[in-house]
Amino acid sequence: MRAIWTGSIAFGLVNVPVKLYSATENHDVSMHQVHEKDGGRIRNQHRCQECGKVVEYDDIVKAYDDGDHRVILTDEDFEALPAGENDDLDVLQFVPNDQIDPIMLEKSYFLEPTSKTPKAYLLLRKTLEDTDRTAIVKLTLRTRTRLAVLRVSGKVLMIQTLRWADEIRDVDFKGVSSRAKISDKELEMSAKLVESYSEDFTPEEFTDDYQQELAKLIDAKIESGETLDVAKAFGDEEDEEEPSGDVIDLMEALQKSVDHSRSSKKKTAKKTGKKATSKKTNTG
Template sequence: MRAIWKGSIAFGLVNVPVKLYSATENHDVDMHQVHDKDGGRIRYERHCEVCDESVEYSDIDKAYDDGEHRVILTKDDFEALPAEDNDDIDVLQFVPNDQIDPIMLERAYFLEPTSKTPKAYLLLRKTLDSTDKTAIVKITLRTRTRLAILRTRGKLLMIQTLRWADEIREVDFKGVNSRAKISDKELEMSTQLVESYSDDFMPEEFSDDYQEELKKLIDTKIEQGESMDLEEAFPEDEEEEDSGGDVVDLMEALRQSVDNSRSSKKSGAKKSGSKVSDSKKSSKKKAS
């Protein structure tokens, strides 16, 4: 990994030198656009509608237009902003972990201690863990001042940028204010359904099926060329058996869902049980 920012966590008289690294990466397959007629690469030009010339990126400024006023902002204007050169992660306050609404979370970054004696880093990490607190901080990334949280992840300190409060939309959907009566039995069946699907979250057990199929498509085209048979390479799944018509009644839908979940668990248990019994039989044969 390559550090994208270098500075210090600053609160009170305590200073913790750190480097910042992106904590995530995109696993999507990189592709570019081509002309469907001849496969030629599609490229885009920055074109000025006034002088009708192509413009280099270095010659482009930005403009704000609200319909009545238009203001052009140059590179010098942006460089004059006070947030430009701030290389501190300023701690504003410490709050309980459960006060951070997940809807506010954006990008995640790891923090590496850069001091030869990283005691301050270790102390801050241990303090956050022992107090169950998260630090609210401000950081300047790529000339923009961002609100963020500073928290622990295992042995690491990490930053997650936040959306500002006025970026979260306030909505009042009509349906959420409904006075529909929920019976005790419906709540009980719904709880059973939730329990039947409950398990520990293991992120590594999930995969991006679309990207895997896309890679398979690319590999197959490399091997077989344009003569590849799509239907043979990607056969359509057989249609599922009819479950007996649409279920309209909520209570009946809950009951069927719970029953389906239980039967799928039983069939899974039988399969694993048969594997165990088969392995016992084979071990007995080897012993005899």
């Protein structure tokens, strides 16, 4: 990983030197646009709608247009703004962990201690753990002032940038204010359904099937040329049957869901039992 920012966490008179690393990466298969006829790469051009000429990147500046006025903003204009470059990650307040609404969270970053004696880093981490608090911080990242949370992730301090309050949309959907009556029996059955699906979250169990199949398709095309038998490449895997049609009765839908969940768990348990028996037989 490469550090994208170097500075210090600053709260009170305490400074914690850190480096900032992106905590996530995109696993999507990278592709280009090409001409179908000859496979030639398609290149984007920036063409001015006034003079019709292709404009070089160095000659492009940003502008704000409100419909009546167009204001041109140059690099010098942006550099003159008060945000500028700031090497401090300023702690504004410490708040209870459960007060952070997940809808506000954006990108995640890891913080690496850079001091030869990282005691302040360890102290801050331990304090956040013991007090169940999250720090609200402000930092300048790529010339933009960002609000973020600073929290503990395992043994590492990390920050997650936040959307500003006015970036969260207010909604008033008609359906959520419905006065439809929910019976005790429906609520009980719904709770049983939730319980039948309840288990610890293990993200490693879930994979991006689309990207895996896309990579498999690309590999098959490389091996066999342009012509490709898709069925041969992916096999004849059949999807599980799913109930069709609209289910009007809510209780019936909940009962079917509970039964389906129980049935699936029994099948999984049987398969696991067979595998264990097979392993014992092979070992013997």
